[in-house]
Amino acid sequence: MNAVSSSQVKITDVVLRDGHQSLIATRLRTEDMLPACAKLDAIGYHSLEVWGGATFDACVRFLKEDPWERLRAFKEAMPNTPLQMLLRGQNLLGYRHYADDVVERFVARSADNGVDVFRVFDALNDLRNLETAMRAVKASGKHAQGTICYTVSPVHTLAMYVDQAKRLVDMGADSIAIKDMAGLLTPYATSELVAALVEAVDVPVHLHAHATSGLAPLCHLKAVEAGCRHIDTCISAFAGGTSHPSTESMVAAFQGTEYDSGLDLEALKDIGDYFRGVRQKYAAFESEFTREDVSVQINQVPGGMMSNLANQLKEQNALSKIRDVFDEIPRVRADLGYPPLVTPTSQIVGTQAVMNVLTGERYKTITNEVKRYLQGGYGHPPAAVDADVRRQAIGNSPVEEGRPADRLSPEMTRLTKEVGELADSEEDVLTFAMFPELGRDYLQGRRDGTLVTEPIPAAAGDANRPVTEGVPTEFVIDVHGESYEVQITGVGGNSGGKRQVYLTLDGMPEEVVFEAKDAFVGGETSGRARASQPGHVTTSMPGNIVDVLVAEGDRVEEGQAVLITEAMKMETEVQARVAGTVEAVHVAKGDRVTPGEVLVEIA
DSSP, rough: OOOSSSSOEEEOOOIIIIHHHHTTOOOOOOOGGGGGGGHHHHHHHHHEEEEETTTTHHIIIIIOOHHHHHHHHHHOOOSSSSSEEEEEEETSSSSSSHHHHHHHHHHHHHHHHHEEEEEOTTTTGGGGHHHHHHHHHHHHHHHEEEEOOOOOOOOHHHHHHHHHHHOOOOOHHHHHEEETTTTTHHHHHHHHHHHHHHHHHHOOOOEEEEEESSSSSHHHHHHHHHHOEEEBBBGGOSTTSSSSSSSHHHHHHHTTTTTTTOOOHHHHHHHHHHHHHHHTTTTOOOOOOSSSSSTTTHHHHOHHHHHHHHHHHTTOOGGGGHHHHHHHHHHHHHHHTTSSSTTHHHHHHHHHOOHHHSSSSSSOOOOOHHHHHTTTTTOOOOSSOOHHHHHHTTTHEEEOSSSSGGGGOHHHHHHHHHHGOOOOEEOOOOOOOOHHHHHHHHHHHHHTEEEEEEEEEOOOOOOOOOOOOTTOOOOOOOOOEEEEEEEEEEESSSSSEEEEEEETTTTEEEEEEEEEEOOEEEEOOOOOBBBBBEEEEOOSOEEEEEEOOOOTTTTTOOOOOEEEEEETTTEEEEEEEEEEEEEOOOOOOTEEEEEOOOOOEEO
C-alpha cells in the first residue's frame, strides 16, 4: 500500500539532542553546539533533532539556559533544515499530564519558535494521550509524526503495533516512527515489523533505534531492505553505545547502492571531528554504563535512562549499586504491567527500582509517581499490574479508567497568575508549567541576575581543573586490616576542628566525624541530630525537600505524610512512623537532606 517514490535513504541526525542525552547526561551546552550548526545545515539532512526529551529539563536545572532561546538560536543558525523535537504527548516535557489548553499552547509556541517536525509519543502507547497534541500539531501546520514505543513483553505483539500505526494515521499522522529507545530490536524482528507497517499504512515509516545492544546498524540495514526510507543516526563523535548508529557509517554503508543517501562523507567527517573535541570537555559525565552492552536485552534500560540513572546514582553516592538496580528494573516493570521504558515511565520504574535497592526492602518507600501511575493517572498499563503492589501503594483507592487529561481543568490562566511578574512571555509561563519549583527558581534567578551554570567537574586524572564542590572524591582506606573503596563528599569549612564527611561504603552514605588537620573542601554542616527514636522522622534517600506538610503542634497519625522529598526527579512522601504531636520541624522547602538526619520530631 505504501508507494515509495524513491529508494533513497533519508537521515535525521540526533547529535544536538539524543546523542548527548544518551552519553553525557544531556549536559551539552548551546555554546558548544552553535559553532557546528552552519555545517550541519549544509549537509542536506531530512531533519535535525534539536529539542525535547530531557534537554528542556537540563537547560533549566543544570545549564541555566533558556530552552526557548536555544530553540530560536538553532532555527536562526539552521534555516535550511527542518528542526525536530520529541514530545511526550499529554506529558509534554514534564513528568505529569497537563490540561489540554497547556498542551495546545506548548505546541503552538514550539512551532512558532522553530519546531517543524513533532515526534509525538506516549510512554504507555495509550493513544488517547496523543490526541490533543496531534491535533495541535496539525493546527500549527507542522509535521505530526505518530510514534510507537517498541518494547518486548508477553503483551506487545506485531498485531498490536500494526493496529497502533493504523490508529495513528487515522489521527492525522504524517509519518510513523518506531521508537526503539532501549535497543531491543533485533535485525529480523525489525524486518518483520517494518514490512508489516509499510504494508499497513500509506505514510513513511521512520526507525529510531539505540545502539545499546550493538545491533542497531544491522536493524537499520534490514529496515531499509524492508521498505523503511527514514533512519535516525548520530554523528560519530556522539554515536554508538547507548546512543545511535554513526551517521558516517550508515552513509558509507548505503553509498553506491539504490539506497544511497547522497550525503557527503567528507563534510560529515569535519562535523565529527569538531564534536569529538567538544566531547572531551564533558568527560566527567561519561559513564561505563553507556557503552555497548547486550545485557540490555535482559534489563531493557534505554540509553538516555542508563546515562542519567548512572549520573543520578553517582550524585546519591550509590553508583556501586547500579547493577542491583539494573536487575531490579525488570521486576518493577513486570509489577507495573510491562510499561515501555521511556520517559516518564523509565524514570518512574527506574526510581522505584533505586528505592527498592537502597532501602533494602521492595516497596518500603513508594514514589508519588508510582502511586499516580497505579491510580490510572498516566493511562492504561499495557498489562495487568501486581495486585499486592497496587494495594500497598494506593490501598482501596479507585482506579481511573478514562483519559487522564479529561479530569484536568484548564490550567494556563492559573499558571500565568501563579508565576506572576517573573514571566516575561508565554514561553516563560510554559517553562514554569513544566517544572514549577525548578522553573520558578530559574525565572527568579534570571530576574535577579544570579543564575550560575553548573560547573563542569574535573574528569578523573585532570589535575588542571579545580575540584568541584559536591563531587565525591574516591579513596582506598584500610580499616582494621580490611581495604575499602570509599567516596567522600565533604561537609564543613576550611578551618580546623571537627568535620563531618559522608563515607560511601557499599553504596550507602554514612556520616563520619573526624579531626580535620588541614584545609578541607566542602559546604556547611546541616547541624541536624541523628535519628534515634521512633518519633524521629528521617529519609531513606538523599534528596531535597519539596514540601513540608506539617507544623509544630500538629497532630499526626502513623503513616501520615509529613514531608515530600525529591530525588532523581521523582517525588516521595516521608511518613510518620508513630502517631503523636509534632514537636519540632528541622527542615524547610529547598533544604538538602541525607538519610539518618532528624527532619521532624513527633512525641
